[in-house]
């Protein structure tokens with residue numbers, strides 16, 4: 001039940017997959033993200049960021065002097081139209 | 089170009105805007121939500137002195153005062169990026185780009201989820217979403233719900249739901265897993281609750297907290313904690329039952345709970361169902377510091393403040409020139425603290441702008457933040473003060489290392 005539970009909704013990454021990857025590689029949350037794609041979907045990790053962090057830090061030490069799951073602009077969804085808009 | 093730009097029209101941003109406008113500087117406030125007030129909007133509770141704290145009214149007061157002073161407030165305007173080009177902060181929204189030399193980030197806090205099997209079903213929401221639906225939009229999230237996560241916020245919001253005539257079947261713990269951790273451990277939850285017992289309306293909890301000063305009594309307390317829970321405002325608070333699953337066909341129909349040991353292990357064979365048409369998840373709050381991160385602020389993880397905090401000093405200045413922070417982005421606290429931080433940030437901006445010397449006012453404002461913190465009715469972490477102390481130490485270390493860099 002718990003294994004199939006979705007953690008990253010955008011990329012549909014399960015709790016089981018994340019825990020298994022964290023245990024196998026003893027990885028930081030950044031590595032966990034890169035290995036599974038959790039947090040790399042279109043919401044930019046806004047929903048699962050903390051959970052991915054927690055799972056990683058149950059098998060590796062938390063790095064407290066930097067944000068390990070980097071924020072990338074745009075931090076809010078923006079349409080292609082707005083992004084590429086040219087003055088008319 | 090506005091003289092000052094503030095991102096976030098919550099209590100911190102609005103108070104800063106008022107302070108700055110009162111001193112004659114132009115201010116532009118940007119907020120992605122459709123109403124000004126931020127998380128203050130949803131708040132509704134009775135303070136120990138019998139006064140009601142009505143967030144909608146408080147928000148309106150701040151908003152109207154700001155508008156009267158000529159502050160421009162653009163709502164429905166998400167900021168997607170900020171960067172510094174030469175000496176100017178450039179603020180990108182979906183359609184417009186703004187520039188300023190003095191930028192205040194007052195983006196508040198966000199809620200952390202607790203994953204429980206079934207938590208992606210329609211009808212499951214964060215406890216803050218239920219608060220906003222009920223108190224701001226006046227829409228019932230359902231007729232009878234279950235709240236998962238026992239903490240200050242969930243008990244405050246449970247009471248608000250009750251006031252609106254919405255049934256709350258119980259507040260229970262989440263099943264322990266690698267994400268829920270302490271929030272699924274009865275002992276840890278009990279410990280954190282004891283620190284807020286002054287605001288617990290139940291005499292049981294009040295009396296209990298006196299008895300439970302020592303570890304032995306605590307263990308005894310949690311072992312004998314009634315399995316059916318202790319009632320607060322007639323809602324059972326269950327420290328010895330955890331939600332192991334949210335079930336329903338296409339939407340929430342209820343939760344499965346099981347009795348747990350004092351350390352959070354599920355006791356087999358104790359499962360039972362509780363019917364519900366909505367479920368709230370209360371996983372706690374963390375500072376929403378995305379923009380400070382893309383700007384390049386150094387960060388420190390401080391548990392007592394709720395998560396990663398952009399490095400700043402008591403004057404609300406970050407390490408980056410012209411960039412300030414105030415409110416819950418600096419640590420999770422109540423709205424009154426956010427207001428006092430907003431005022432302080434406003435004064436620092438006026439001072440640094442060089443219009444007038446605000447040194448005495450800044451010192452008084454910093455003192456006022458501490459006073460407000462001490463008297464706060466709602467406290468999200470019992471050791472906020474220690475957390476602030478840690479931050480101060482990081483600031484000192486950072487400054488000293490910068491001095492060394494210049495010397496060498």
Ligand SMILES: Cc1cc2nc3c(=O)[nH]c(=O)nc-3n(C[C@H](O)[C@H](O)[C@H](O)COP(=O)(O)OP(=O)(O)OC[C@H]3O[C@@H](n4cnc5c(N)ncnc54)[C@H](O)[C@@H]3O)c2cc1C
Nearest residue numbers: 096098099100120126127167195196216415416422423426
């Ligand atoms: C769900 C929830 C419930 C709470 N309940 C209580 C309570 O009952 N009592 C209490 O004292 N405290 C409560 N708090 C704490 C609350 O954060 C503070 O009381 C206070 O509102 C913090 O003020 P602030 O101005 O720092 O942030 P907020 O009030 O959160 O305001 C921040 C504003 O910034 C805006 N914003 C954020 N990012 C962007 C962006 N990128 N672009 C544009 N706009 C942006 C938001 O829309 C928001 O309006 C709660 C917090 C949350 C999250």
